[in-house]
Amino acid sequence: MLELKNICYEVEEKKEILHDINLKIDDRFIAITGPNGGGKSTLAKIIAGIITPTSGQIILDGEDITGKSITERANAGISFAFQQPVRFKGLTVKDLLTLAAGKNTSVSEACQILSEVGLCARDYVNREVNASLSGGELKRIEIAMIIARGTKLSIFDEPEAGIDLWSFNSLIKVFEKMYEQNKGSILIISHQERILNIADKIVVIANGQVANEGKREEILPSLLAGTEYSTCDALKG
């Protein structure tokens, strides 16, 4: 279980990005949503160790990991799929899956994972993860790496960002399947109703704070009803 205690994050000029975030992540599928600029991605990066909070604690299974590096957190069981996947000249899809799995991955194992994210394995396993891949393909490879790791906490930062609707429809199936098969917790930052719809718990983050949290049945109807979490006062009902 992951617990965030009083997490604050300030940048220069005292601008506060996150303010006193307290969250317990023990459900199997948690969706974090809320307006752009609200601090969702920052929170995900704080959990993965990419950003250090100004104050507060991050507890994983009872251990304080606030001071631990990205590598140590990865080895402690945290995976993080970037919103904008990174390209690597020269490294192939199989290379990345091997690094993700932490052991030599056979072609058939790599193919199995690629099929799970809807990529025709034969066409991709030896491809370089470079600029020749489309945004949708990169997203799938990014998700495949998380599957290859199979850790107890998997974080996805807006898996729908930058991909077309058609690709997204099939990605939903990937998450539905992952939910059925994954034994750990999945934390997804998303604006998509179809993703929110399969979450056990929804957390709304707006203006750097937890604006609302609870079971999907409690939170989703109000989210769908209006614009109450808009950052723009003029839009608020």
Place this chain on the structure above:
Amino acid sequence: MNSIEQNLLAEVADIHKVPEGAYNIRANGKLDSRNTTANIDIVTKEDKSGIDIIIAPGTKNESVHIPVIISQTGLSDLVYNDFFIGEDADVTIVAGCGIHNSGDKTSGHDGIHTFHLAKNSKVKYIEKHVGYGDGNGKNIMNPTTIVELDEGAYLEMETSQIRGIDSTNRITRAKVSDNATLVIHEKLMTHGEQFAGTEFSVDLDGVGSSANVVSRSVAKDNSKQKFLSAINGNNSCNGHTECDAIIMDNAKVTAIPELTANHIDAGLIHEAAIGKIAGEQLIKLMTLGLTEEEAEEQIVNGFLK
């Protein structure tokens, strides 16, 4: 041949036993062994140091290995190797030079390779340079490659110099005739105080001629690299040159493109990118459980693969 020499041979030419097909192994400035075949002749030059490699027209699926190894400190070796590739031949040539310098004097090898590819012939040329040594002596290599491609000929060069060469000036000059193609993939890595200069000059003289010159390099520590790539489009042709470099530590990399179009239908492109390893690449691999050093190593190895 001792074990050091055998290891060098394995590294530069992938030769573990007696190679199949034609070969000429040169060790410490002298001929070590040679084999010729019905279609591939190797002849020692009489006027200067070096060999002529003569490949008969129509030769298919044969290979020639011509590695050079140096394990004596203070030896400077200069050779002229001329390749005559007959019409319609299709062969692989594996060259390479390995130096193991455990003394305190400079060892060097300057190979001047000239390729004459006759009409419609096809060659894949693989060249690997490495250096080792636990002494203070420097390892120096200055390869020059001169290429003449007749009508419809195709030459693909894969060259790599990954470690241990203190100073190198690599020069490649090519003339490309009608519908002939030149493809070059160069990989370089320098470290310590090393210097690597690489200079390409390609004349696209023929109708439909083309060249693709791609260099990938990594410069570490205090090393310096200079990449110069000139393509002259003298006819209706296509030329592309690319320099892609990762810079680390206090290294310096210079990339100089020089494209000259002397014909209205010449299409020439140059791309150059020099930069350190992107922070997000390191972070991505660290989120997979690698340390920063391991991530860096994976990125560099992948880049030069």
